[in-house]
Amino acid sequence: MLKYDLAVIGGGPAGLAAAISAYENGIRSIVVLERDVELGGILNQCIHNGFGLHRFGEELTGPQYAERFISKLSETSARVLLGTMVIGLNSDRYITCVNKYDGVFTIQAKAVILAMGCRERNRGPIGLPGDRGSGIFSAGSAQRYMNIDGYLVGRRAVILGSGDIGLIMARRMTLEGAKVLAVAELMPHSNGLNRNIVQCLDDFGIPLYLSHTVTDIFGKNRLDKVVISQVDDRLKPIPGTEKEFDCDTLLLSVGLIPENELTRTAEIPIDFRTNGAVVYDDMQTESEGIFACGNVLHVHDLVDFVSSESEKAGKKAAEYITGGCVSIHKAATIDIKNGNGVVYTVPQKVVIGGPEKSLEVFFRVREKSEKSIVEVSSGNRIISSFKREFLAPGEMERIVIPRKLLENINESIAISVKSGGTV
Amino acid sequence: MYDVAIIGAGICGASVAYYLSQKKLKICVIEKETDVSMGTTKANSAIIHAGYDPKPGTIMARLNVRGSAMIKELAPKLSVPYKQIGSLVLAFDERDLDTINLLYNRGIQNGVVGMKILSSRETLEIEPNIRTDVKGSLWAPSAAIISPWELCIAMCEVAAENGCDFLLENEVTKIKSEPSFFEITTTERKLQAKYIVNAAGIYSDRICSMAGSCDFSILPSKGQYYLLDKNQGDIVRHILFQCPTELGKGVLVSPTTAGNLIIGPNAESNNHPEDLSTTRYGLDYVAVTAAKTTDKINLRENVRSFSGLRANSNRDDFIIEPALFSQRFINVAGIKSPGLSSAPAIAEVALDLLEKGGLAMPQKEDYKNSRKHIVFNELTDEQKNKLIKENPSFGNIICRCNTVTEGEILQALHSPLPPKTIDGVKRRAGTGMGRCQGGFCSPRVHEIISRELNIPFEKVEQDRKGSYIVSEKF
Numbered sequence: 001m002l003k004y005d006l007a008v009i010g011g012g013p014a015g016l017a018a019a020i021s022a023y024e025n026g027i028r029s030i031v032v033l034e035r036d037v038e039l040g041g042i043l044n045q046c047i048h049n050g051f052g053l054h055r056f057g058e059e060l061t062g063p064q065y066a067e068r069f070i071s072k073l074s075e076t077s078a079r080v081l082l083g084t085m086v087i088g089l090n091s092d093r094y095i096t097c098v099n100k101y102d103g104v105f106t107i108q109a110k111a112v113i114l115a116m117g118c119r120e121r122n123r124g125p126i127g128l129p130g131d132r133g134s135g136i137f138s139a140g141s142a143q144r145y146m147n148i149d150g151y152l153v154g155r156r157a158v159i160l161g162s163g164d165i166g167l168i169m170a171r172r173m174t175l176e177g178a179k180v181l182a183v184a185e186l187m188p189h190s191n192g193l194n195r196n197i198v199q200c201l202d203d204f205g206i207p208l209y210l211s212h213t214v215t216d217i218f219g220k221n222r223l224d225k226v227v228i229s230q231v232d233d234r235l236k237p238i239p240g241t242e243k244e245f246d247c248d249t250l251l252l253s254v255g256l257i258p259e260n261e262l263t264r265t266a267e268i269p270i271d272f273r274t275n276g277a278v279v280y281d282d283m284q285t286e287s288e289g290i291f292a293c294g295n296v297l298h299v300h301d302l303v304d305f306v307s308s309e310s311e312k313a314g315k316k317a318a319e320y321i322t323g324g325c326v327s328i329h330k331a332a333t334i335d336i337k338n339g340n341g342v343v344y345t346v347p348q349k350v351v352i353g354g355p356e357k358s359l360e361v362f363f364r365v366r367e368k369s370e371k372s373i374v375e376v377s378s379g380n381r382i383i384s385s386f387k388r389e390f391l392a393p394g395e396m397e398r399i400v401i402p403r404k405l406l407e408n409i410n411e412s413i414a415i416s417v418k419s420g421g422t423v
Numbered sequence: 424m425y426d427v428a429i430i431g432a433g434i435c436g437a438s439v440a441y442y443l444s445q446k447k448l449k450i451c452v453i454e455k456e457t458d459v460s461m462g463t464t465k466a467n468s469a470i471i472h473a474g475y476d477p478k479p480g481t482i483m484a485r486l487n488v489r490g491s492a493m494i495k496e497l498a499p500k501l502s503v504p505y506k507q508i509g510s511l512v513l514a515f516d517e518r519d520l521d522t523i524n525l526l527y528n529r530g531i532q533n534g535v536v537g538m539k540i541l542s543s544r545e546t547l548e549i550e551p552n553i554r555t556d557v558k559g560s561l562w563a564p565s566a567a568i569i570s571p572w573e574l575c576i577a578m579c580e581v582a583a584e585n586g587c588d589f590l591l592e593n594e595v596t597k598i599k600s601e602p603s604f605f606e607i608t609t610t611e612r613k614l615q616a617k618y619i620v621n622a623a624g625i626y627s628d629r630i631c632s633m634a635g636s637c638d639f640s641i642l643p644s645k646g647q648y649y650l651l652d653k654n655q656g657d658i659v660r661h662i663l664f665q666c667p668t669e670l671g672k673g674v675l676v677s678p679t680t681a682g683n684l685i686i687g688p689n690a691e692s693n694n695h696p697e698d699l700s701t702t703r704y705g706l707d708y709v710a711v712t713a714a715k716t717t718d719k720i721n722l723r724e725n726v727r728s729f730s731g732l733r734a735n736s737n738r739d740d741f742i743i744e745p746a747l748f749s750q751r752f753i754n755v756a757g758i759k760s761p762g763l764s765s766a767p768a769i770a771e772v773a774l775d776l777l778e779k780g781g782l783a784m785p786q787k788e789d790y791k792n793s794r795k796h797i798v799f800n801e802l803t804d805e806q807k808n809k810l811i812k813e814n815p816s817f818g819n820i821i822c823r824c825n826t827v828t829e830g831e832i833l834q835a836l837h838s839p840l841p842p843k844t845i846d847g848v849k850r851r852a853g854t855g856m857g858r859c860q861g862g863f864c865s866p867r868v869h870e871i872i873s874r875e876l877n878i879p880f881e882k883v884e885q886d887r888k889g890s891y892i893v894s895e896k897f
Contacts, residue, residue: 035820085820096804100818103808122860124650124726131700132729134885134892138862145866151881151893176897220697221889248894261824264654 012041014294021314040066130217154249166253339416428616438770444585455594466731473563475530504680510566635748646688824857
């Protein structure tokens with residue numbers, strides 16, 4: 001059995017930032033477990049630019065962004081195990097791994113950081129009816145075929161879902177000579193970043209059909225036709241609104257799901273709204289010494305935010321280890337509840353009297369609104385409020401609450417949106 | 424000249440090939456698809472029925488009970504996933520209670536062993552997640568779950584090792600009946616065979632008509648299913664049926680051998696034999712009906728919906744008999760449920776008929792009737808380490824969701840009947856069968872197929888002919 005102070009599961013953007021941050025905060029015995037043959041995670045296939053604007057003030061491609069962290073990690077004492085899949089984890093922080101060179105082996109760590117990322121939702125959970133021929137890809141799989149393997153997946157495509165990956169792939173396929181006929185979005189608004197709608201659709205004249213979904217698929221061997229229909233307020237297709245597209249490819253960009261199978265194996269409580277672990281404000285899960293960050297915790301819009309969240313997890317894991325692995329869970333805690341208009345918050349729990357001066361909370365709103373007020377309250381008492389010009393489900397929100405305001409609160413606080421008006 | 428040509432590589436054709444390959448005969452299996460098990464065999468409820476459903480005295484009744492016992496012995500010998508978890512037919516009202524008593528009596532007449540009528544309390548004790556207003560149930564401990572395509576593949580692999588030729592991607596277009604043999608024309612070649620076993624599933628009436636007159640017709644009936652994530656797999660412990668009605672056996676809820684949960688099927692008649700589409704309407708019916716068994720199923724955890732076609736015929740029973748025009752042409756047709764459960768017993772009958780038709784079948788002195796198949800996930804850590812030391816490709820996990828290694832993919836690609844498609848590998852190794860449905864591993868499996876079989880990357884297909892994946896290199 002191998003022993004480390006810190007084991008980081010996943011060598012994508014979250015794992016990289018967490019490992020570096022733990023090192024910078026004094027931890028020397030670190031192992032990063034990566035299932036792929038190289039570090040960087042999904043960034044490796046994201047060859048478009050736009051990464052790092054917040055963090056580095058410049059536009060990098062995915063591989064460039066990853067490289068900055070990979071080279072930094074290589075200057076630390078962290079050991080990286082590539083081609084290594086974690087197949088077991090328990091709450092005592094025993095990790096079972098497998099790779100070609102060492103076979104099946106166990107690692108025990110004082111602290112573990114979960115950074116496994118997420119996967120794409122596919123045809124099954126959204127219940128797309130129709131024929132079952134080839135030519136239906138999740139946007140990320142198509143992206144891999146194009147950007148890593150160098151193959152075009154088809155010549156005429158329809159894209160379902162206007163999330164960022166779908167938008168990026170609309171442009172990518174167009175640039176390689178394919179015709180993107182339509183992007184259909186179930187909701188009345190896009191969940192993608194505004195800049196991607198402009199740069200990936202508008203600039204290429206690709207139509208975006210809001211409140212539309214795919215209602216039939218034809219093609220027994222390879223896809224040859226997709227039908228989309230308008231949906232009503234309850235998201236049900238409206239008969240008579242069908243539009244047909246002759247195409248050989250359908251890309252699905254219909255959501256990302258944090259990959260928490262290992263988390264569940266360790267019996268760590270999951271928040272059904274984020275699909276990630278429930279965490280305290282130090283990024284620690286309900287299982288002592290196990291931290292989580294990045295897209296395995298909740299799906300982020302920008303990798304820059306993944307990096308900063310993961311640095312916090314790395315720092316907090318380092319403090320936990322150097323502090324003699326004392327549990328914070330025994331301290332008094334309060335819950336953060338989702339108030340009106342709020343879908344989820346991260347963290348979900350706060351330790352009273354933590355060392356920081358402020359509490360940073362990330363959250364997503366249910367619908368678009370303008371000139372809104374975000375309120376933090378406890379019972380009937382409003383603790384603090386924040387003005388927001390514009391709120392949208394597609395953009396993660398962040399508020400910073402002075403901890404002083406949280407003194408004397410003993411059960412929970414709620415975060416809610418007081419809308420100036422829905423858009 | 425072949426002694427016997429078997430048309431169709433589904434579970435029936437595979438069973439016939441498996442047993443015939445143990446005889447001193449020159450045999451072949453002719454299949455129009457790119458792989459074996461591509462029709463009804465890969466899209467059904469994956470159940471080995473106990474045998475209380477068919478009316479006593481029918482061929483179905485006899486072969487179901489016999490076949491189910493044969494499969495219990497075959498599965499471990501052929502390394503096929505099989506679990507005898509038993510089934511329950513649930514009764515929710517007085518009429519249902521009458522029905523389960525009727526089924527019990529039928530089961531006794533058919534020779535089903537171990538059945539018991541359970542009270543409401545007894546039922547809920549062994550199956551706590553079902554609707555609590557259950558009035559009682561019929562428990563049949565001999566019912567089992569199986570991976571049907573793996574049973575088919577395993578039997579075909581062993582047959583291939585025993586010298587049976589597999590002519591895949593050969594669609595039969597013409598059969599000429601000569602005095603002592605048949606001349607079979609396929610899309611790829613011409614061949615002769617003294618005997619034919621017609622196991623062409625939903626196409627068996629057409630195949631029979633090519634050779635002579637046909638006294639049955641196939642009326643395909645489509646059934647749609649949901650396959651749910653493994654996190655739903657332990658909601659129920661048995662195969663759960665509702666009481667059969669005039670419309671069929673109803674929607675079942677059952678774990679699968681891979682640990683998923685399967686619910687379905689509905690029944691839609693008059694289908695086009697190539698129509699395997701799913702519909703909102705059909706799937707909604709399945710969901711609503713399954714909810715009458717248990718309300719614990721979370722459909723958001725659906726990983727795949729699919730549909731399959733039952734090869735129903737215009738007769739009530741299986742059709743296993745010589746054709747009107749020749750004792751050397753054996754029809755194995757109209758094999759609807761419980762066809763999978765009966766398959767090896769169906770093959771026994773077919774072999775008998777071949778013998779009666781004049782075919783001498785001396786046993787080979789030396790033949791294989793077992794198969795080794797490594798499933799990494801099922802090994803102990805010690806066994807895994809030994810395996811990886813011998814062959815490091817077993818340490819390289821390709822499919823994350825189901826922990827399938829490169830070694831298992833290579834095992835499939837270098838098997839006696841190697842697949843050449845992504846789904847062919849999936850059926851043998853389990854890649855892409857998990858919750859991400861191949862989102863991560865498909866491009867990697869694609870690469871391995873291309874490398875190992877020396878097929879250009881852009882020529883690797885998903886499943887059926889024409890199901891290309893990438894259009895061109897740039």
